[in-house]
Amino acid sequence: MLKFALLGFLLRQSMTGYDLAAAIRSSINFVWPAQLSQIYRTLGQLENDGLVVSEVVPQQGRPDRRVYSATDAGRQAFDGWLGELVTELDPVRTPFLVRFFFSGTRAPEEMVTQLRVLRDLHLRQRDQLAHELPGYIAEFAAANTTDDRDPLIWDAVRRAGEMHAQTWLDWIDETIARLEDAAGKAQPR
């Protein structure tokens, strides 16, 4: 997966592994984060497969830059991937919900505390996606001379994140209410 993301960025603009990490951070980080170590390794694989080539650009006072560019083969691989119609849902692994599923033996107050902590995190996430990410995206769009439709699409991706964060907030509120309601009925007054 990361392979195609890197290819996608490199097709717009040649850059280093370090730059790619920054590009990811200011765009798809919330749907596909990546460590530098993995980026470097994946670039090595792409180069082995002939989908990218690299050129070392000497620098003084700091490490030389290794600038990667996508090849024709890289563009073909990327276009092939983009062209695939997705006909199955990817399983969404949600560790917290597994944990929650087994929490029946825990004190209800403990569960509510946990939910409030998560609420904070999702709230921050939602606000970041709603207020900070648009700025990053605008910068990114300005830096990458882009297609007309890109800003719309990037904003749609951002919206998906925002909406899901909001859904978590709604779910948490609903769930806390149900837990408190059940606790109230168990020991009335």
Place this chain on the structure above:
Amino acid sequence: MLKFALLGFLLRQSMTGYDLAAAIRSSINFVWPAQLSQIYRTLGQLENDGLVVSEVVPQQGRPDRRVYSATDAGRQAFDGWLGELVTELDPVRTPFLVRFFFSGTRAPEEMVTQLRVLRDLHLRQRDQLAHELPGYIAEFAAANTTDDRDPLIWDAVRRAGEMHAQTWLDWIDETIARLEDAAGKAQPR
């Protein structure tokens, strides 16, 4: 992660790897699916670590059953895990959104077609979570003599899935509208 889920099931009732696969399918499958091969391997690890023990129960006409039970050490490990307060959001990797992010070069109709296919899948998913899963959960609850709070909790987990599926539907509708709106403005009439 699977390790703890297996432990969680085994603490309620001893069973085989095959049974565990069925238990997962009728409960947390949509947040944490697992292949049989992985279940067997993980059970092996758990047994190595002394968190479960197994006993072979001979059968005729079919393979012997290897029934696993959680040990005291298993219960302690599980309780320790359950007791941890989660203070960070797990990154949610969404391959489709990565793909979508890079789709600016694709024909808008192609994107809309893709979104409609996904809409169908999420709709089916939502309906399963809203209508079929409650039945499975009820069966599962009946089979496992349970704590009072379990049904509420299990239903909350189910609700999370349902709400997120609904959010996908909303996002897709919104996104199709925006794409069509943009296409309409690009070539008016």
Place this chain on the structure above:
DNA sequence: TACGCCATGTAACGGGTTACATGATTCA
């Protein structure tokens, strides 16, 4: 003086996925 940025990687580990292998019973 200390921290963050720039810039490169390697190595080991963990855990989820896919493929392979076997075989009787039951039900449509």
Place this chain on the structure above:
DNA sequence: TGAATCATGTAACCCGTTACATGGCGTA
């Protein structure tokens, strides 16, 4: 007759995570 169910596993692979290693420059 053929597909689904019961029931066990092994082996290889892929890829994301974590830890380790290095080091100058600019800024607070």
